[in-house]
């Protein structure tokens with residue numbers, strides 16, 4: 577329950593490194609009637625976790641596949657402290673998109689936004705110019721990003737459409753060549769075929785009082801796109 581180094585815990589917090597359990601009896605969950613395939617997972621703190629982060633919580637994740645193949649991830653985090661203490665956290669869904677070639681990819685939806693640059697000590701700047709393309713390492717947190725972001729893979733003629741809810745920010749990350757070489761579990765050349773666009777809540781942490789629950793959702797579809805430079809109307813991708 578922490579994005580990157582935006583908090584006092586280990587990088588990206590501990591929830592991603594724990595074994596989650598199947599949640600056989602989750603509290604009622606509003607669900608689209610089309611969704612028939614899903615799994616409910618739950619994470620509660622262990623004694624060891626409580627030594628690192630002294631709060632009691634229930635973190636539920638529903639992983640759902642829609643009939644058309646869309647993936648829907650819904651997280652619910654509840655403060656179960658019984659001593660009246662609130663807690664705060666930051667959050668991100670750390671996606672890894674497979675792309676043909678990073679130099680053939682552009683992102684639409686983040687242009688002109690303010691961002692924090694992790695490569696410049698979280699300095700705040702404003703994105704300039706047209707859609708975002710990649711020519712070097714990037715590690716930025718776009719603030720108050722729209723609910724819909726398109727990742728257009730020119731060569732594969734495929735567009736990933738990412739929809740987010742309850743998650744105001746969006747992280748963009750590609751380590752490029754030098755950082756790939758020093759990153760564990762990451763091949764030297766793998767940066768050419770991947771990109772992270774993470775729905776996130778980073779700038780403003782989320783605070784829950786005991787008994788309160790937060791919900792954050794991301795939906796992902798892959799759609800064919802016949803994008804050729806200048807032919808795609810960004811409005812269609814972003815509003816369709």
Ligand SMILES: O=P(O)(O)OC[C@H]1O[C@@H](O)[C@H](O)[C@@H](O)[C@@H]1O
Pocket residue numbers: 580587588670694715716747748749759772774
């Ligand atoms: O290698 P990790 O710990 O999964 O993190 C990878 C990257 O994740 C990104 O989300 C962060 O913005 C980067 O700063 C970080 O390097």
